Amino acid sequence: MTSPDAWPPADSGAASPAPSDYAEQIQPAGTAAVPPLAPALAVRGLAKRFGEKIAVNGVNLDVPAGSFYGLVGPNGAGKTTSLSMATGLLRPDYGQVWVHGVDVWAQPLEAKRLMGVLPDGVRLFDRLTGEQLVTYAGLLRGMDRETVAGRVADLLRAMDLTNDAGTLVVDYSAGMTKKIALASALIHAPKLLVLDEPFEAVDPVSAANIRDILHDYVDSGGTVIVSSHVMDLVQRMCDHVAVIANGNVLAAGTVDEVRAGASLEDRFVQLVGGRNQAEGLEWLRTS
Numbered sequence: 489m490t491s492p493d494a495w496p497p498a499d500s501g502a503a504s505p506a507p508s509d510y511a512e513q514i515q516p517a518g519t520a521a522v523p524p525l526a527p528a529l530a531v532r533g534l535a536k537r538f539g540e541k542i543a544v545n546g547v548n549l550d551v552p553a554g555s556f557y558g559l560v561g562p563n564g565a566g567k568t569t570s571l572s573m574a575t576g577l578l579r580p581d582y583g584q585v586w587v588h589g590v591d592v593w594a595q596p597l598e599a600k601r602l603m604g605v606l607p608d609g610v611r612l613f614d615r616l617t618g619e620q621l622v623t624y625a626g627l628l629r630g631m632d633r634e635t636v637a638g639r640v641a642d643l644l645r646a647m648d649l650t651n652d653a654g655t656l657v658v659d660y661s662a663g664m665t666k667k668i669a670l671a672s673a674l675i676h677a678p679k680l681l682v683l684d685e686p687f688e689a690v691d692p693v694s695a696a697n698i699r700d701i702l703h704d705y706v707d708s709g710g711t712v713i714v715s716s717h718v719m720d721l722v723q724r725m726c727d728h729v730a731v732i733a734n735g736n737v738l739a740a741g742t743v744d745e746v747r748a749g750a751s752l753e754d755r756f757v758q759l760v761g762g763r764n765q766a767e768g769l770e771w772l773r774t775s
């Protein structure tokens with residue numbers, strides 16, 4: 489655990505780069521692919537403390553636009569806290585966050601328009617049916633009813649929830665709830681998707697369908713950030729990854745850079761440590 493005496497984190501007061509500091513890439517007229525002006529997500533000196541517990545200790549991160557970015561770390565590493573602060577759900581003690589150059593905490597409406605978020609453990613309006621919940625998410629985003637209705641039908645189909653469209657979300661299984669929350673995050677076609685544990689409790693067929701949807705989304709220019717504990721999944725699915733532990737980023741870059749020739753799982757264990765022998769549990773042995 490990070491010592492609370494080391495608070496605030498050393499780089500929390502460092503001047504954060506304003507969006508205008510990102511090198512503007514002026515494109516010659518007629519250039520087909522226009523590279524982004526700023527990372528999809530830029531985080532500088534992000535920090536959060538709960539009483540004595542330092543949950544996030546000066547995190548810096550650049551998520552390139554168009555990347556499929558994995559965020560991995562052990563339990564309690566600070567992933568959910570970091571993502572909550574990055575998406576405007578939890579106010580940071582220190583630090584700044586930009587989404588495509590828009591300051592999340594100074595311009596929350598503009599920033600949230602660009603984002604779709606699947607938070608971990610946040611309660612949904614579960615007395616609505618699945619169809620009503622996704623419709624509500626679209627209307628809340630200011631979309632017209634006709635567009636919303638079309639997209640809701642498409643999303644329910646993609647999530648294999650058409651037959652359960654009229655069921656109350658409170659009666660959904662954990663995996664179905666995850667999928668309907670993901671549909672709600674996608675309805676306004678955001679530029680950046682931030683998904684906290686999107687595959688938890690989701691069956692393998694639905695997970696494969698969701699992966700296809702996310703890959704198509706990235707191929708068409710969107711950016712996805714996923715937190716996950718499943719290293720194999722991150723290694724196969726993501727092109728970039730950050731390893732976070734004790735509220736700090738231990739390594740970040742392309743998946744190949746971070747795993748450095750090893751499997752991501754081995755590299756993760758190497759970076760994070762903490763493998764325990766099963767000592768003291770001799771009483772658990774049955775023979």
Ligand SMILES: Nc1ncnc2c1ncn2[C@@H]1O[C@H](COP(=O)(O)OP(=O)(O)OP(=O)(O)O)[C@@H](O)[C@H]1O
Pocket residue numbers: 538541542543561562563564565566567568569570
């Ligand atoms: N609201 C809170 N009040 C007090 N402590 C908190 C709160 N939220 C998080 N923490 C603590 O901050 C630390 C980081 O928690 P966080 O949920 O961000 O970790 P995580 O990496 O998402 O973990 P997991 O992989 O288990 O979901 C943990 O020690 C946790 O107990």
